[in-house]
Every structure is written in structure tokens, then in C-alpha cells.
Amino acid sequence: MKTSWVWILTFVGPALILLMVFLIIPIFASFYLSFTDFNVFVMTDWSRAKFIGLQNFVELLKDELFWKALMNTFYCLVVAMPVTVVLSLTCAVLLNRKQTKFKNFFKVSFFLPFVTNTVAIAIVWSWILNPSYGLLNWFLSLFGVKGPNWLGDPKWAMPSVIMLVIWKAVGYNTILFLAGLQNIPDFLYEAAELDGASPWQRFWYITLPMLKPTTVFVTTMMIIGYLQLFEEPYMLTQGGPLNSTLSIVLYLYRQGFKFFKLGYASSIAVILFLMISALTLLRLKLAGRK
Numbered sequence: 001m002k003t004s005w006v007w008i009l010t011f012v013g014p015a016l017i018l019l020m021v022f023l024i025i026p027i028f029a030s031f032y033l034s035f036t037d038f039n040v041f042v043m044t045d046w047s048r049a050k051f052i053g054l055q056n057f058v059e060l061l062k063d064e065l066f067w068k069a070l071m072n073t074f075y076c077l078v079v080a081m082p083v084t085v086v087l088s089l090t091c092a093v094l095l096n097r098k099q100t101k102f103k104n105f106f107k108v109s110f111f112l113p114f115v116t117n118t119v120a121i122a123i124v125w126s127w128i129l130n131p132s133y134g135l136l137n138w139f140l141s142l143f144g145v146k147g148p149n150w151l152g153d154p155k156w157a158m159p160s161v162i163m164l165v166i167w168k169a170v171g172y173n174t175i176l177f178l179a180g181l182q183n184i185p186d187f188l189y190e191a192a193e194l195d196g197a198s199p200w201q202r203f204w205y206i207t208l209p210m211l212k213p214t215t216v217f218v219t220t221m222m223i224i225g226y227l228q229l230f231e232e233p234y235m236l237t238q239g240g241p242l243n244s245t246l247s248i249v250l251y252l253y254r255q256g257f258k259f260f261k262l263g264y265a266s267s268i269a270v271i272l273f274l275m276i277s278a279l280t281l282l283r284l285k286l287a288g289r290k
Helices: 002-033 055-062 064-096 103-115 118-128 135-141 154-182 186-194 199-210 212-227 231-236 248-258 262-286
Strands: none
Touching: 002 262, 055 064, 055 262, 064 103, 064 154, 064 212, 064 248, 103 154, 118 135, 118 154, 118 231, 154 212, 154 231, 186 199, 199 212, 212 262, 231 248, 248 262
């Protein structure tokens, strides 16, 4: 019995140590810091940090930039999530057809944006969205349409970021939906076809219900991912113009690593953690799963 525990700790121990050092301890440290005025002046001596209770959270509720970042983040979530689901499911259905050729090529093509470095993607998209010589405005000009200043106009900056977010996420979710489609038994479609069900009826009454576990997983992960939006607005716009693309995590980054208000930044992290937890539990409850 002791020997088995030794082997268990030998293999699991290093992973547990990494989780403790880089995940569990930082989480509890962040909760503690959110109730202090921890800043750059007390970084060398934590004992100088004053316990201020809920003062950070009270100031946060009065912070207009926080509410702006919150609205931008939810704007991205509300717009990007349904569009990503529809596009991913459509691509997965097309790839799952027997008539579709070059399936492996399309799988790799769809998945490539997800594994490509975000910095490289942002550089390419900055060129595509450039108002003077960008590819998108050039394409629009062929139809006599003058494209806007995508990243410089507060009205178009957030939609531009959302386009990049969707483009990057579609491939990964397509693979997940494709795996779910391939797990649906063929005899269900054959029986429905014999009963005279149309393709749309087979999709609505067989495909969508059988994809429910995959859909729950995909939407849950998108809620978690889109609420942590950071890389795309940081690389494309730095949160501008006029904070129109400022996200919660980007605002947290500014407060913590630009202004070194680590206690205040930790309170933002706590609020974000509670929001993600609440929306994830709500999504799972709506799906009828514990």
C-alpha cells in the first residue's frame, strides 16, 4: 500500500506542485490582495500593505472605465458567441458530408488560426484593416464602397476586434462540433429518412438534440474565453480609440502592471472570477445538467 502511494506521489507530485505554485496560491493571494491597498510602494515589504476591507470594490463600482470595460466585454460575448456557434456548426456539417472532398485540408485550414501566434495574427489583421492600403478596404472599393477607419474609429474598432476573435475561434469549435456529429449513429438518420423526414427536419430533430453535450461544452468554454478577452484588443488597439475596445482583463492589466495598483487590480480579478463562475453555472443549469 505504501509503495503504491509512493508511485502515485512520484507521478502526480510534480503536477500538483506546479498547480499549487502557479494556480492555487496566486488565486488565494489575489483574494487577499483585493482587500488591501497593495501597490508598488509595498512590494518589497508586504507587511506595509493596509487592510482596507471592501474599499477597492466600492471604488470599482464608481469607476466609469470599469463599467466601460465591462460593457465592451459583454458586447463581444453577446455578438461573438452566437456567430461563432453558427459558423462553426455550419462548417462542421459541411465537413461531415460524405460528398465533401479534401476534408483534411479544410480541417487544417480551419484549425490553423487557433494555433497561430496571436502577435503574428494581429500584425496581419492590422494590415488587412488598414484604412489606406488594407485588403478589406481595397475589396470594398471594388464595389464603390469607401471603407471606414476600422481600428481608428470608436464605432468600428470593437466590431473589428470581434471579427478577429470569431475568425480565430471558429476552427477550434468546428473540430469539436465535427467530433460530436461523427458520434451520432447513422441509423437515426436512416430511420428518419425512411419516415419521410426532410434534411431540415433531420437536422432539427436529430442533429441538434444529439449535439446538446457538445453545444453545452462549446458555449461554456466560449463564455469563459470571451470574458477573458485580452490579446486581441491589446495587440490591435491597446484598448483604444477612446477606450472603445477596453476589456475587463485589459483594464486589469493596466491597473496592475502599468499603474501598479495591485490591490485594485486584484479586486477586478475577483469580480471577473465571480462573473465567470455565475455565468458558467447558469449555462449548465439551463442545459439541465449539474
